[in-house]
Amino acid sequence: MEEEKKKEGSYRYWVREATADAAPPPPPQKLTNNDVVASNAPALGSLWNQAGTWEEKNITKWATDRLKELLVSVGSLQFSSGKAEIIDVNRCVGDAFLVTVRNKKRVGYTYELSLKVQGEWSFEEDTKKVKGSLDIPEFSFGELDDLEVNVKLSEDKELSQKLKQQVGLDMKQFLEPIRLKLGQFEQELKDR
Numbered sequence: 001m002e003e004e005k006k007k008e009g010s011y012r013y014w015v016r017e018a019t020a021d022a023a024p025p026p027p028p029q030k031l032t033n034n035d036v037v038a039s040n041a042p043a044l045g046s047l048w049n050q051a052g053t054w055e056e057k058n059i060t061k062w063a064t065d066r067l068k069e070l071l072v073s074v075g076s077l078q079f080s081s082g083k084a085e086i087i088d089v090n091r092c093v094g095d096a097f098l099v100t101v102r103n104k105k106r107v108g109y110t111y112e113l114s115l116k117v118q119g120e121w122s123f124e125e126d127t128k129k130v131k132g133s134l135d136i137p138e139f140s141f142g143e144l145d146d147l148e149v150n151v152k153l154s155e156d157k158e159l160s161q162k163l164k165q166q167v168g169l170d171m172k173q174f175l176e177p178i179r180l181k182l183g184q185f186e187q188e189l190k191d192r
Contacts, residue, residue: 052103059192063096063109066188070181071115077177079170082130084119086174090133098192107189110140115178117171123163130159130167134174141189144182149175 049055068089076085094111113136121128132153139147151171153164 049100052100055100057098057100058095059098059189060095062192063111063185063189064092064094067092067111067113067182067185070185071113071178074174074177074181076119077170077173079121079173081123081166082119082121082170084117084130084171084174086115086117086134088116090114090116096189098189105190107192108141109189110138112136112138115174117174119167119171121163121167121170123160123166128156128159128163130154130156132167132171134171134178136178139182141186144179144186147175147179147182149178 046055071089072086074086076083091114092111094109096109096111097107099106099108113134115134115136116131117134118129118131121130130153132151135150135152137148137150149172151168153159153167159167
């Protein structure tokens, strides 16, 4: 009797000993082509990540090239006393990524830009050629409303302080076209 109590009260690995009242293992079933096609619902991400748990993809090269292409296409702006255009992207530094989490796609980026600008302004019966840059210190996904543009003019001794102020104010008008192009970039990034 003591041996039976010891058996009942002792610990044992319950899976090792199958009892007669346990359910039988399920019989194997061969899958048909229809079963395989139905189970392959379109999943985001790579083939190895069909569950869509976590996957991060670096898309910085595409994003940098696309940003440069979009920003150069802004074109020229006409102001009350002159005109200017973005002729090149001096600096485009940052990163962009696409993350798949629980089968949901999320995108993000962080960049810093410097755009080369040149133009002509009429001031006191004289036309002056002006070169400079528009610097956007930092911007990231979903923060385009907070975008800031810093204007830097090349050191030209012929420009008066009053003309430099006018040119600086005029060049800040590039903010809205740049914001529109960056909005287009965000949309393309989401659709990727």
